[in-house]
Amino acid sequence: MMSVMRRKFSRRLATYALVLAASVLSTVSVGRAKKPFSPAAPEFRRKGGAGAPLEIVEFSDFQCPACRYAEAPLRQIFSVYDGKIRFVFKHYPLPPRVHAWAKVSALAAECAGRQGKFWEFHDRLYDKQTEWSNEKAEIFFASYARDLKLDVPAWDACRTGPDAAAAIASDMEDGNNAWVASTPTFFINGRRFVGGKQLAELGTLFMDRELKHQ
Amino acid sequence: MKQRALLALLARLFVGAVLVYAGASKASAPAEEFALVIGSYDLVPNSIALPMAGLLPWLELLVGWALILGVRTKAASAIAGAMTCVFLLAIASVIIREIPLPNCGCFGEGMHFSPAHAFIIDSLLTFLCWIAYSTDSNLFSLDSWTERGI
Numbered sequence: 001m002m003s004v005m006r007r008k009f010s011r012r013l014a015t016y017a018l019v020l021a022a023s024v025l026s027t028v029s030v031g032r033a034k035k036p037f038s039p040a041a042p043e044f045r046r047k048g049g050a051g052a053p054l055e056i057v058e059f060s061d062f063q064c065p066a067c068r069y070a071e072a073p074l075r076q077i078f079s080v081y082d083g084k085i086r087f088v089f090k091h092y093p094l095p096p097r098v099h100a101w102a103k104v105s106a107l108a109a110e111c112a113g114r115q116g117k118f119w120e121f122h123d124r125l126y127d128k129q130t131e132w133s134n135e136k137a138e139i140f141f142a143s144y145a146r147d148l149k150l151d152v153p154a155w156d157a158c159r160t161g162p163d164a165a166a167a168i169a170s171d172m173e174d175g176n177n178a179w180v181a182s183t184p185t186f187f188i189n190g191r192r193f194v195g196g197k198q199l200a201e202l203g204t205l206f207m208d209r210e211l212k213h214q
Numbered sequence: 215m216k217q218r219a220l221l222a223l224l225a226r227l228f229v230g231a232v233l234v235y236a237g238a239s240k241a242s243a244p245a246e247e248f249a250l251v252i253g254s255y256d257l258v259p260n261s262i263a264l265p266m267a268g269l270l271p272w273l274e275l276l277v278g279w280a281l282i283l284g285v286r287t288k289a290a291s292a293i294a295g296a297m298t299c300v301f302l303l304a305i306a307s308v309i310i311r312e313i314p315l316p317n318c319g320c321f322g323e324g325m326h327f328s329p330a331h332a333f334i335i336d337s338l339l340t341f342l343c344w345i346a347y348s349t350d351s352n353l354f355s356l357d358s359w360t361e362r363g364i
Contacts, residue, residue: 015356015359018283018356019280019283023276026275027237028242029238030238195253198249
């Protein structure tokens with residue numbers, strides 16, 4: 001009788017172990033191997049000193065409303081943590097079926113950056129997002145380029161050339177390696193925060209902790 | 215009776231497979247992504263969303279495998295049913311409050327369902343959990359192997 005009880009108990013334990021092992025194995029097999037992502041970006045898409053203790057990498061899409069909303073907490077973070085942040089902007093335009101003008105807006109900003117006006121164009125795109133997010137996007141981009149006194153023919157050539165497209169593709173590959181699934185996604189010293197709300201509420205707590213430990 | 219037992223087995227396997235897929239696709243991705251989805255339901259504080267996003271996929275996985283393998287089948291069916299009921303309530307609240315969720319977040323990045331579709335799927339799953347729970351059958355289950363003890 002005791003041996004049957006013992007056998008039942010050990011079998012029960014074995015079934016629990018099997019459930020646990022199957023759960024771990026299925027997670028591992030579904031999950032792809034995580035690849036490292038590079039925070040590299042051209043100088044014009046960087047802000048702050050190289051020695052700053054906090055590095056924020058943002059993967060963003062100019063047509064994404066959540067990215068526009070994240071600009072307010074981000075700007076507040078820049079003012080509160082002034083001098084302690086190095087910021088890197090990475091393009092992550094969502095597919096055309098989601099945001100039809102995300103890729104062209106990324107190209108427009110990238111090419112403005114090659115003329116030293118990335119941040120001006122970046123701010124303009126977010127501030128006027130509702131204005132240009134439609135089939136008249138090209139007309140608005142051209143007007144922003146003129147307002148910012150860009151060399152428009154050179155800017156146009158850049159937008160259709162291979163270099164800017166390659167830079168955006170490279171950022172997207174980095175985003176995919178980092179498992180970016182939605183925009184904006186921020187990495188603060190490598191720790192992920194998705195969306196402006198997480199950035200403002202949890203990101204700032206994390207930044208305070210990071211600063212305290214340095 | 216045999217047909218009912220077979221139906222319960224199929225229900226158990228189907229719900230188990232769905233939970234395993236849902237759990238594995240979320241557990242293998244960064245928890246922050248799922249936390250964002252939980253946060254967008256606007257039902258729990260943001261501070262709870264991240265731990266929930268870490269735990270919930272593992273609960274789905276464990277319950278899903280317990281159903282597939284037939285380990286504590288009755289309890290696993292009850293827990294799965296309770297989970298799908300909670301999901302149903304959460305999705306119903308989103309639909310009623312007209313929160314524009316592009317994706318229910320049920321399957322991580324694997325599959326995207328609108329809240330309306332997720333409501334239909336969760337209703338079906340709840341019904342299948344009820345079938346698995348209410349049928350006393352150990353067909354193809356490790357429970358029967360454990361209970362034999364010899």
